[in-house]
Amino acid sequence: RKEVEQDPGPFNVPEGATVAFNCTYSNSASQSFFWYRQDCRKEPKLLMSVYSSGNEDGRFTAQLNRASQYISLLIRDSKLSDSATYLCVVRSGGSNYKLTFGKGTLLTVNP
Amino acid sequence: DAGVTQSPTHLIKTRGQQVTLRCSPISGHKSVSWYQQVLGQGPQFIFQYYEKEERGRGNFPDRFSARQFPNYSSELNVNALLLGDSALYLCASSVGVAGATTYEQYFGPGTRLTVT
Numbered sequence: 001r002k003e004v005e006q007d008p009g010p011f012n013v014p015e016g017a018t019v020a021f022n023c024t025y026s027n028s029a030s031q032s033f034f035w036y037r038q039d040c041r042k043e044p045k046l047l048m049s050v051y052s053s054g055n056e057d058g059r060f061t062a063q064l065n066r067a068s069q070y071i072s073l074l075i076r077d078s079k080l081s082d083s084a085t086y087l088c089v090v091r092s093g094g095s096n097y098k099l100t101f102g103k104g105t106l107l108t109v110n111p
Numbered sequence: 112d113a114g115v116t117q118s119p120t121h122l123i124k125t126r127g128q129q130v131t132l133r134c135s136p137i138s139g140h141k142s143v144s145w146y147q148q149v150l151g152q153g154p155q156f157i158f159q160y161y162e163k164e165e166r167g168r169g170n171f172p173d174r175f176s177a178r179q180f181p182n183y184s185s186e187l188n189v190n191a192l193l194l195g196d197s198a199l200y201l202c203a204s205s206v207g208v209a210g211a212t213t214y215e216q217y218f219g220p221g222t223r224l225t226v227t
Contacts, residue, residue: 103152
């Protein structure tokens with residue numbers, strides 16, 4: 001089983017649609033969770049950290065379910081500029097800074 | 112404020128050669144991590160350095176080595192290059208290990224290495 005698994009995608013949605021990304025992780029000791037976005041041939045950019053209570057940043061909502069080892073990202077009212085690869089990322093714990101990335105899910109928002 | 116900087120941007124090497132990649136973290140950040148990203152995959156962890164000491168190592172051969180300097184910049188060295196080393200090499204900066212309240216990492220633009 002892979003350490004971090006994401007929906008394989010790709011997702012193609014029209015502008016204004018709501019899209020959800022799902023992710024599971026295998027290490028129950030994982031302590032920090034993130035969503036990054038990566039544009040083609042660019043570096044990953046931190047989109048948001050994910051907290052146990054869930055968190056929202058504008059059109060983006062992230063949820064964490066530790067019992068199910070499941071992370072989600074919801075994008076509402078999608079824009080053309082949201083087109084990118086979305087990476088689910090997990091940090092194992094302690095003072096370890098190692099991030100484990102999922103393979104990523106490509107999103108294309110169409111006009 | 113300047114973000115993470117990496118040099119060079121692109122590099123073409125032949126098999127068997129050696130390469131050195133450089134990274135300068137965000138001002139005030141003391142930890143640097145290196146990742147390798149091959150096409151179609153997420154980044155894979157190679158090393159983490161904090162206060163000039165290696166604090167973590169991924170599943171990469173001994174051909175890969177790194178170091179961190181007193182100014183917190185870092186170099187990644189790869190010896191005896193193989194075709195499979197062709198990838199985007201990313202450097203990530205974070206506040207640091209001791210007393211960290213956040214483990215967020217910020218990536219530089221990367222060095223795209225092509226081995227022929």
